[in-house]
Amino acid sequence: MTRTWWKEAVIYQIYPRSFMDSNGDGIGDLPGIISRLDYLAHLGVDVLWLSPIFQSPNDDNGYDISDYEAIMAEFGTMADFERLLAEAHKRGLKVLLDIVVNHSSDEHPWFRQSRSSKDNPLRDFYFWQPAPPNNWKSFFGGSAWQHDPATGAYYLHLFSRKQPDLNWENPRLRREIYRMMRFWLDKGVDGFRLDVIPLISKRTDWPDAYEDDFLRTVYEIYANGPRVHEYLQEMHREVFARYDMMALGEGIGVTPANCLDYVGEDRRELHVLYHFDHMFLNFGAGGRFDPVPWKLTDFKAVFRRWDEAIGEEGWINIVLDNHDFPRMVSRFGNDGPWREASAKLLATLLLTMRGTPCIYQGSELGMTNARWHRLDELRDIEARNAWAEWQANGRNDVQAFLEAASVNGRDNARTPMQWTDAPHAGFTTGMPWIKVNENYPEVNARKAMADADSVFHYYRHLMALRKAHPTLIYGSYRPLREDDEQLFAYERRDADGRYLVLLNFGEAEYPVEGLVPAEHRWLIGNYAMPTTADEPLRPWEARVLELDA
Ligand code: ISL
Ligand code: CA
Numbered sequence: 001m002t003r004t005w006w007k008e009a010v011i012y013q014i015y016p017r018s019f020m021d022s023n024g025d026g027i028g029d030l031p032g033i034i035s036r037l038d039y040l041a042h043l044g045v046d047v048l049w050l051s052p053i054f055q056s057p058n059d060d061n062g063y064d065i066s067d068y069e070a071i072m073a074e075f076g077t078m079a080d081f082e083r084l085l086a087e088a089h090k091r092g093l094k095v096l097l098d099i100v101v102n103h104s105s106d107e108h109p110w111f112r113q114s115r116s117s118k119d120n121p122l123r124d125f126y127f128w129q130p131a132p133p134n135n136w137k138s139f140f141g142g143s144a145w146q147h148d149p150a151t152g153a154y155y156l157h158l159f160s161r162k163q164p165d166l167n168w169e170n171p172r173l174r175r176e177i178y179r180m181m182r183f184w185l186d187k188g189v190d191g192f193r194l195d196v197i198p199l200i201s202k203r204t205d206w207p208d209a210y211e212d213d214f215l216r217t218v219y220e221i222y223a224n225g226p227r228v229h230e231y232l233q234e235m236h237r238e239v240f241a242r243y244d245m246m247a248l249g250e251g252i253g254v255t256p257a258n259c260l261d262y263v264g265e266d267r268r269e270l271h272v273l274y275h276f277d278h279m280f281l282n283f284g285a286g287g288r289f290d291p292v293p294w295k296l297t298d299f300k301a302v303f304r305r306w307d308e309a310i311g312e313e314g315w316i317n318i319v320l321d322n323h324d325f326p327r328m329v330s331r332f333g334n335d336g337p338w339r340e341a342s343a344k345l346l347a348t349l350l351l352t353m354r355g356t357p358c359i360y361q362g363s364e365l366g367m368t369n370a371r372w373h374r375l376d377e378l379r380d381i382e383a384r385n386a387w388a389e390w391q392a393n394g395r396n397d398v399q400a401f402l403e404a405a406s407v408n409g410r411d412n413a414r415t416p417m418q419w420t421d422a423p424h425a426g427f428t429t430g431m432p433w434i435k436v437n438e439n440y441p442e443v444n445a446r447k448a449m450a451d452a453d454s455v456f457h458y459y460r461h462l463m464a465l466r467k468a469h470p471t472l473i474y475g476s477y478r479p480l481r482e483d484d485e486q487l488f489a490y491e492r493r494d495a496d497g498r499y500l501v502l503l504n505f506g507e508a509e510y511p512v513e514g515l516v517p518a519e520h521r522w523l524i525g526n527y528a529m530p531t532t533a534d535e536p537l538r539p540w541e542a543r544v545l546e547l548d549a
Helices: 030-034 037-043 078-090 109-116 171-187 214-222 228-238 259-263 296-310 339-352 381-392 398-408 445-450 455-468
Strands: 011-014 047-050 067-071 094-099 145-148 153-156 191-194 246-250 272-274 287-291 317-319 356-360 476-480 487-494 497-504 520-525 542-547
Touching: 030 078, 037 078, 037 455, 067 078, 067 171, 078 094, 094 171, 094 246, 171 228, 228 259, 259 272, 259 296, 272 317, 287 381, 287 398, 296 476, 296 487, 339 356, 339 455, 339 497, 339 542, 381 398, 445 455, 455 520
Parallel strands: 011 047, 011 356, 047 094, 094 191, 191 246, 246 272, 317 356
Antiparallel strands: 145 153, 476 487, 487 497, 497 542, 520 542
């Protein structure tokens, strides 16, 4: 297997709107990020992934781009971006931009022209139909086809009405996109995170979707379209192959069966992608606002299946949360009495699995889901639309909806970064665009940095350990006790070393007899070093041991 920087790196995802506000307007911005680069360098991450920073009317917080080559005015200027890039590079941090090319904003000049008349030269930069050709639904609720009065036709939008899907069948559109990508790479950015990239090729025979199974529709109808690999190979040739860069795909709809088609080293498509199988585990039939319990055995099986599928031939990301999902400690850990222990346990998983880890901002502090008490606290278009849909279906129980949003809503991960115990967690001197999590006096960066036992310092130690023991990066993955509902255990191994990771997903002690060989060295853990090899795992204990080869 080839060794590359993007396999060894740890990525840190910044959601710029909620990271740091420099001018008191309540919205995070690029100068705010610059002011925190020393913090990020101290944490010890290698690559920053910035959620979209391009000009946008913010129907979906920047995932609706109206100019791919301009900076969102609220975030700053191109000069600010160039300074951010230079200052990041000075500290050895690389920068990935989040490029959204499955769709644009309806305010993009391309769409303005496209919608203006049927014979406009840009008409088929988007998908127009005289009437909806199928029953497709949008990710954000309602039909995926929107009537447009200017020409009396319908356009496709898999996300919001303000996010019309781009028509990749059009070679001129593809050329424009590759040119735009080179524009950023020529400026010195180190790669891209490619939003919903498996969706760019559409089934233009327009088959019907499964009425009652949206996720199945995503996997089988929206994603992995007939020309997706042709487009990605072209993109690789026209863009990726010309730079030393990282192309990270958001792998929505990709499965273990087809993942190597995207990231197999011989394919010359993407370098790496992240998948969703464990992220959808607690989605019920009604999606994220219909949460259901998840089981550790199912969670572990996802990691095993993906590792087996990727093998030595490709590479994936390891992701436990991001701006689209609840906070990992609230979801997979325990955000009550065991918040710090379980946040560290999840950090251990994230940083000792095979794959390039993505840390989402604030997880290094053990930030938790917010509680949503009122509808008007919610900001996410997905949540607002979902509530409208509940009502349209005669469900008017506000409390039940807020309960579901508190478990699974995307706003949970979008509350401002908690820097200090000052008002608004030190994120802004003004009024934050979304409420701050109430626990900021307890959970904040200043406090964590001053406490040698904090989640923050545990992340630092783990990242240093990962660099010092490359087996934790490249070594094979062998799961143990796969049927156990409390223990997540595995070995990482190659010619250079052998490691055992033990993770107790629960409050009860877990006996380790039969798991730990007598000869071993304790490397790191979220409790004091055990005094005997057989000491049971304590509540939410994580232990990483080095074994004899
Ligand atoms: O959050 C989801 C819907 O329930 C996810 O399925 C999400 O829509 C999917 O992962 C795609 O996400 C990406 O594209 C969206 C944007 O809203 C998300 O923030 C982005 O990560 C549209 O651009
Ligand atoms: Ca600001």
